[in-house]
Amino acid sequence: MDRQEIIKKTELFIKETLSKDSTGHDWWHIHRVRNLAKLIARKEGADIFVVELAALLHDIGDYKFFQGNEEAGEEKVREWLSFLEISPSLIDKIVEITSKISFMHTLPAKGKRSNKKNFPIPTLSKELMAVTDADRLDAMGAIGIARAFTYGGFFNRPIYDPAIKPNKSITKEEYKITEAPSINHFYEKLLKLKNMMYTPLGKKKAKKRHRFLKLYLKEFFKEWKGKM
Ligand code: ADP
Numbered sequence: 001m002d003r004q005e006i007i008k009k010t011e012l013f014i015k016e017t018l019s020k021d022s023t024g025h026d027w028w029h030i031h032r033v034r035n036l037a038k039l040i041a042r043k044e045g046a047d048i049f050v051v052e053l054a055a056l057l058h059d060i061g062d063y064k065f066f067q068g069n070e071e072a073g074e075e076k077v078r079e080w081l082s083f084l085e086i087s088p089s090l091i092d093k094i095v096e097i098t099s100k101i102s103f104m105h106t107l108p109a110k111g112k113r114s115n116k117k118n119f120p121i122p123t124l125s126k127e128l129m130a131v132t133d134a135d136r137l138d139a140m141g142a143i144g145i146a147r148a149f150t151y152g153g154f155f156n157r158p159i160y161d162p163a164i165k166p167n168k169s170i171t172k173e174e175y176k177i178t179e180a181p182s183i184n185h186f187y188e189k190l191l192k193l194k195n196m197m198y199t200p201l202g203k204k205k206a207k208k209r210h211r212f213l214k215l216y217l218k219e220f221f222k223e224w225k226g227k228m
């Protein structure tokens with residue numbers, strides 16, 4: 001099977017898989033991440049084929065958040081790539097990306113609270129950096145805001161509750177089960193993303209999207225207090 005055919009088949013598989021999902025992982029998120037990841041990959045001289053495949057497959061593992069099975073996602077990716085008869089070494093490369101991309105995995109475990117500047121920076125492939133930056137960018141800016149409230153709405157979270165303070169040093173365990181208002185998510189994840197970018201283009205774009213997040217919060221609280 002040639003590369004173009006592999007991409008086309010994977011695209012159809014993902015569209016079909018995600019159409020049955022209603023937890024906030026829609027096809028258009030995948031579409032945006034794929035395009036951003038390719039843009040970053042070109043700048044970084046990363047392998048575009050690996051980046052595109054990993055971007056397409058990066059969220060099918062996210063079922064784990066809802067069924068509690070952290071290995072299910074990796075298995076699903078492996079199964080699909082084996083079906084396409086992709087070489088084992090290439091499968092490993094792609095699984096490396098799809099299993100390491102998650103923000104949640106960067107959070108400290110219980111009893112190991114980190115400070116803001118304490119994110120682990122392991123040695124990562126250019127392909128992993130491109131897809132991760134793209135996924136994180138899509139959680140920021142105007143689109144990130146829309147996604148946060150969509151997620152919150154789906155899980156019946158209030159927009160904001162002044163009595164429930166954000167937990168800025170949230171642990172992995174707490175993040176998994178939080179039922180906090182959607183605004184808290186800005187402090188627990190979205191505002192942290194700018195300093196977690198790996199690539200120069202990712203950093204540049206994150207700076208702008210971060211600025212918009214801050215502006216949005218400023219307006220939000222002005223309106224909340226009736227000052228606008
Ligand atoms: P991603 O594909 O970006 O890794 P996630 O599975 O972490 O996505 O979440 C999907 C979207 O929902 C993201 O934009 C994320 O920021 C948002 N989200 C995740 N958890 C929450 C939450 N507790 N409150 C509001 N939004 C959330």
Ligand code: NI
Pocket residue numbers: 029033058059135
């Ligand atoms: Ni994603």
